[in-house]
Amino acid sequence: MWINIKGTSNKSKVGKLSKFDSILKQNKEIKNFVVSDVDSEWNSFLDMVGESTEVKKVETKPKSKIKSLIYTLSIGIAATLVLLLVFTLALQPETKIRESYTASKNNDIIQLADGSKIFLQNGASIEYPKVLSEANERKIVLNGSAKFDVTKSILPFRVYNNGIIVEVLGTEFSITQENQKVIVENHSGSVQILEAKTEIISEF
Amino acid sequence: MVSRPFVSKADFENVFKEYFNPLVNFVNKYLHNIENSKEVVQITFVKIWHNREQIEIKTSVNAYLYQIAKNSMIDFIRKNKHNLAHAELNIMQIEQLSDDNASALDPxxxxQAIEKALAPLKPKSREIFELNKFEGLSYEEIAEYLEISKRSVEDNISKVLKHLKEELKNHPYFFD
Structure with a gap:
């Protein structure tokens, strides 16, 4: 009787393990499983069906005069701090807000603060904004080839490359630079190509 | 039994987040383009969203999503056939899939569960495990490729397996 019970429990344990192994074996068929960020996919879904996320408003009612005074004071302090921060940011030279990078391998990824991704080809160099809170455009200066996966935003995304500006709001595209030729390939959405003013090129 | 899993926005969101990546990778098996695959899955969910109050599922969420995704895939190829290579052949291939396959999304x-369980591990251990289990490389080949000892490959794989079994022990797909 005892031996029997022991025997069955052992057997079921072996059964469990072999199911695990066979599942792993079956999964060989899927070579590359791509994991996308479901939160950002969910947000683009909400945009598509016109259900943008609601902003919760919390009303604070000061209960007493003292509390109300503290409340007003703290708002005052907060406002001063914000102002100070804005001034410090505004006074900082542009170079501190912008970053440069040169790719040392293919598909080197640079991610902007808004989640936009830039896949650089080996040797491509780029100058991009580190922070976007103060920016009125997402200005990328590119020398070389790169692929772009741009997050939708009202801030225009402009790539300055070899005398042209490629402007988009949110789309995927690539820029290939071959000597004096620039090839812009659009994968989804729409892009606009403008001619750059000469001073921009010389700035590069 | 009839279920109505899409009526509330919260339930819909859960289904979306749970199935998005499995669906994208399933669709990608036929479209071979991850961005197009993502678009097809987004369209799939938009279709469901518009009918979410009426949808009654008699089979399973799994089977239902599979079916809508399959149809969205065919629609997508038809719409973009001038930009896609082998569009007609691709459509034929997808049309041959059965309409009602409750386990098509299972793998x-x-x-996804495996990837999630692997996520906290060291990249090196993950790489060794993936090379062996998914790319089909032998221990010797991995040892040579990564310039480490065969013993270290074995150790790593058995550690990852132990971790996976622990992480996935309550997952319905792995153990009954």
Whole structure:
């Protein structure tokens, strides 16, 4: 009787393990499983069906005069701090807000603060904004080839490359630079190509 | 039994987040383009969203999503056939899939669970495990490729397996 019970429990344990192994074996068929960020996919879904996320408003009612005074004071302090921060940011030279990078391998990824991704080809160099809170455009200066996966935003995304500006709001595209030729390939959405003013090129 | 899993926005969101990656990878098996695959899955969910109050599922969420995704895939190829290579052949291939296959997404759901369980591990251990289990490389080949000892490959794989079994022990797909 005892031996029997022991025997069955052992057997079921072996059964469990072999199911695990066979599942792993079956999964060989899927070579590359791509994991996308479901939160950002969910947000683009909400945009598509016109259900943008609601902003919760919390009303604070000061209960007493003292509390109300503290409340007003703290708002005052907060406002001063914000102002100070804005001034410090505004006074900082542009170079501190912008970053440069040169790719040392293919598909080197640079991610902007808004989640936009830039896949650089080996040797491509780029100058991009580190922070976007103060920016009125997402200005990328590119020398070389790169692929772009741009997050939708009202801030225009402009790539300055070899005398042209490629402007988009949110789309995927690539820029290939071959000597004096620039090839812009659009994968989804729409892009606009403008001619750059000469001073921009010389700035590069 | 009839279920109505899409009526509330919260339930819909859960289904979306749970199935998005398995569906994208399933669709990608036929479209071979991850961005197009993502678009097809987004369209799939938009279709469901518009009918979410009426949808009654008699089979399973799994089977239902598979069916809508399959149809969205065919629609997508038809619409973009001038930009896609082998569009007609691709449509034929997808049309041959059965309409009602409750387990078509299973391997992808399983893989998502594995990927999630692997995520906290060291990249090196993950790489060794993936090379062996998914790319089919032998211990010797991995040892040579990564310039480490065969013993270290074995150790790593058995550690990852132990971790996976622990992480996935309550997952319905792995153990009954």
């Amino acid at each position: 992808y759901i399983v893989r």
